[in-house]
Amino acid sequence: MMEAGGSRRNSIELVGVKTGTAMPAEMREALHLRGLVPAGIEDFGKQEMRAFKQLMSKTSNLEKYEFMATLRCMSVNLFFRLVLNHFKEVAPIIYTPTVGEACLNYSYIYPFIHPSKTSVGLFITLRDTECIDTVIENYRNTMAQQIDPEIAVITDGSRILGLGDLGVNGMGIPVGKLQLYVAIAGLNPARCLPIVLDFGTNTQKYLDDPLYLGTRERRPDDETFYAAAGTVLGALFREFPGMLVQFEDFSTDHAFGLLDRWRNKAMCFNDDIQGTGCVILGGFISAVEQAGIPARDQRILFVGAGSAGVGVAKQLVDYLVIEHGIPEDEARAMFWFVDSRGMITANRGDRLAEHKVYFARHDNGDTQCATLEDTVEYVRPTALIGMSTIYKAFSEPILARMDEMNPTARPIIFPLSNPETKAECTFEEAMRCTGNRVLFASGTAFPDYTVPETGEVKVPGQGNNMYVFPAIGLGSVLCKPERITDTMVFAVAKALAGSLSEQERARGELYPRIERIREVSAGLAAAFITQAVREGLAKETHWIEIVESGMSGGEPDGAASIGKYARRVLGEVKRLMWAPTASVEQYIVEAAATENPDDI
Numbered sequence: 061m062m063e064a065g066g067s068r069r070n071s072i073e074l075v076g077v078k079t080g081t082a083m084p085a086e087m088r089e090a091l092h093l094r095g096l097v098p099a100g101i102e103d104f105g106k107q108e109m110r111a112f113k114q115l116m117s118k119t120s121n122l123e124k125y126e127f128m129a130t131l132r133c134m135s136v137n138l139f140f141r142l143v144l145n146h147f148k149e150v151a152p153i154i155y156t157p158t159v160g161e162a163c164l165n166y167s168y169i170y171p172f173i174h175p176s177k178t179s180v181g182l183f184i185t186l187r188d189t190e191c192i193d194t195v196i197e198n199y200r201n202t203m204a205q206q207i208d209p210e211i212a213v214i215t216d217g218s219r220i221l222g223l224g225d226l227g228v229n230g231m232g233i234p235v236g237k238l239q240l241y242v243a244i245a246g247l248n249p250a251r252c253l254p255i256v257l258d259f260g261t262n263t264q265k266y267l268d269d270p271l272y273l274g275t276r277e278r279r280p281d282d283e284t285f286y287a288a289a290g291t292v293l294g295a296l297f298r299e300f301p302g303m304l305v306q307f308e309d310f311s312t313d314h315a316f317g318l319l320d321r322w323r324n325k326a327m328c329f330n331d332d333i334q335g336t337g338c339v340i341l342g343g344f345i346s347a348v349e350q351a352g353i354p355a356r357d358q359r360i361l362f363v364g365a366g367s368a369g370v371g372v373a374k375q376l377v378d379y380l381v382i383e384h385g386i387p388e389d390e391a392r393a394m395f396w397f398v399d400s401r402g403m404i405t406a407n408r409g410d411r412l413a414e415h416k417v418y419f420a421r422h423d424n425g426d427t428q429c430a431t432l433e434d435t436v437e438y439v440r441p442t443a444l445i446g447m448s449t450i451y452k453a454f455s456e457p458i459l460a461r462m463d464e465m466n467p468t469a470r471p472i473i474f475p476l477s478n479p480e481t482k483a484e485c486t487f488e489e490a491m492r493c494t495g496n497r498v499l500f501a502s503g504t505a506f507p508d509y510t511v512p513e514t515g516e517v518k519v520p521g522q523g524n525n526m527y528v529f530p531a532i533g534l535g536s537v538l539c540k541p542e543r544i545t546d547t548m549v550f551a552v553a554k555a556l557a558g559s560l561s562e563q564e565r566a567r568g569e570l571y572p573r574i575e576r577i578r579e580v581s582a583g584l585a586a587a588f589i590t591q592a593v594r595e596g597l598a599k600e601t602h603w604i605e606i607v608e609s610g611m612s613g614g615e616p617d618g619a620a621s622i623g624k625y626a627r628r629v630l631g632e633v634k635r636l637m638w639a640p641t642a643s644v645e646q647y648i649v650e651a652a653a654t655e656n657p658d659d660i
């Protein structure tokens with residue numbers, strides 16, 4: 061096994077380097093390392109402890125992010141063991157909120173070391189789209205063993221979180237999302253492809269910044285954008301048939317435009333529209349169940365009327381119609397919106413953007429509310445949903461009013477803007493101002509809150525799409541639906557609400573504890589696959605058989621039985637999820653079998 065010479069020897073050396081302090085004695089001998097490395101021979105657990113200690117010793121979150129990014133280049137295996145085994149601490153570093161800070165600084169912290177092959181993503185400029193086949197060929201040549209990617213997360217950096225147009229710096233988002241795909245959904249890291257469409261930026265600061273890494277020009281017009289994006293997507297779907305594309309953080313119009321153009325043609329979804337909608341719906345279902353008033357008595361005030369907010373509200377309407385039998389007109393009348401000009405009404409005097417018309421109020425008579433405060437007094441909401449990216453828009457007086465106005469029902473307050481610097485309020489504020497009664501979900505991660513009087517620790521719900529996109533993606537990658545339908549996404553939202561444990565429910569939580577996210581995601585993926593099979597859209601016949609074997613027992617039809625069918629699928633989903641290798645011996649066997657140990 062240890063003979064030297066040629067690429068075999070190189071491969072063994074690489075394995076040796078990758079195992080680091082875990083390198084077995086005979087490998088050290090064979091590689092002539094006697095005297096060159098410390099004596100201690102460790103297992104992976106020890107390495108993980110040391111890495112975690114080093115990580116935690118960094119004082120700023122950005123330093124922690126950089127540490128993780130470097131670790132990822134050095135050992136995929138160690139990186140993911142750290143993420144998986146310390147998810148609660150590490151997720152906010154590699155993902156939101158720190159990833160936002162990392163994107164803002166992307167051009168400054170870009171590493172000097174060459175990234176490991178698996179972390180290579182695609183940076184595609186407008187010029188590159190003219191020779192897209194070469195770009196894909198180049199990517200292929202970097203891939204070990206020529207395995208095709210099974211998922212791409214793609215952005216053009218034009219609307220990164222709530223931070224705006226960051227251009228190429230937005231690459232941190234597809235990278236971070238895919239790291240969560242591996243940790244949460246067990247996708248193989250070697251088969252994940254982050255892509256940024258570097259078509260320029262309209263942010264002058266970057267155009268003027270000598271260290272900006274992207275294309276130094278303004279963004280193209282719509283026609284050029286759609287043609288160029290179409291060239292890239294067409295090539296990706298052609299070259300990697302069966303690959304899932306997740307659209308991420310495109311400016312709102314393009315997000316909807318791309319989704320409309322591709323959703324019926326290929327396996328794709330938009331995380332900010334469908335993923336965010338799904339996770340909010342899941343949390344909302346749980347909140348409505350716990351609020352203490354009938355669903356149809358909810359009065360829901362949305363703050364921020366971008367198309368994402370409106371899209372989310374429409375999903376809530378569908379839910380109220382389908383699950384609570386409320387007629388659509390009545391369900392729609394349970395919603396109010398506030399934008400920068402105040403409450404959205406049909407007679408406000410301005411021309412409403414197309415997407416706002418559906419929810420514009422017609423029953424306000426002469427009343428117009430110019431501010432959120434006025435609208436709250438007028439609507440007397442039971443639920444306040446923030447998608448405004450306005451920091452502290454839910455001021456303490458507004459939160460206190462939500463408490464006073466809802467003496468019997470528990471107020472629902474969802475500050476969903478992201479990252480923390482854009483959040484409408486914090487968990488601590490919402491708890492304090494509502495006598496700890498709030499049913500809370502935020503877009504960013506907030507710390508736990510200890511109730512001063514009782515010492516009870518309250519855990520904030522994180523209505524972040526990380527609860528669902530990994531499951532939608534995993535489900536898609538496994539059963540390969542011809543397309544991803546709203547009803548498949550709806551099945552995931554319902555399964556998410558259904559995934560709360562007895563204790564979580566008793567504590568008034570709206571989402572399962574983050575530590576359980578991998579297990580929960582497997583269940584959600586199973587619900588997705590089951591629904592895809594039921595809709596006749598799953599192309600992997602393997603799943604059709606498994607789902608049908610579960611259905612053949614004569615169980616009742618209908619959405620409520622999805623969970624039951626899904627359980628039969630769950631075992632198979634779990635079996636197929638990737639996990640980092642825990643034993644050094646196994647790792648060496650795997651690494652020796654691959655051309656490129658960087659990938660494991």
Ligand SMILES: O=C([O-])CC(=O)C(=O)O
Binds near residue numbers: 503524
């Ligand atoms: O990345 C996140 O944390 C959630 C998300 O998709 C966004 O805010 O665009």
Ligand SMILES: [Mg+2]
Binds near residue numbers: 221308332
């Ligand atoms: Mg996003």
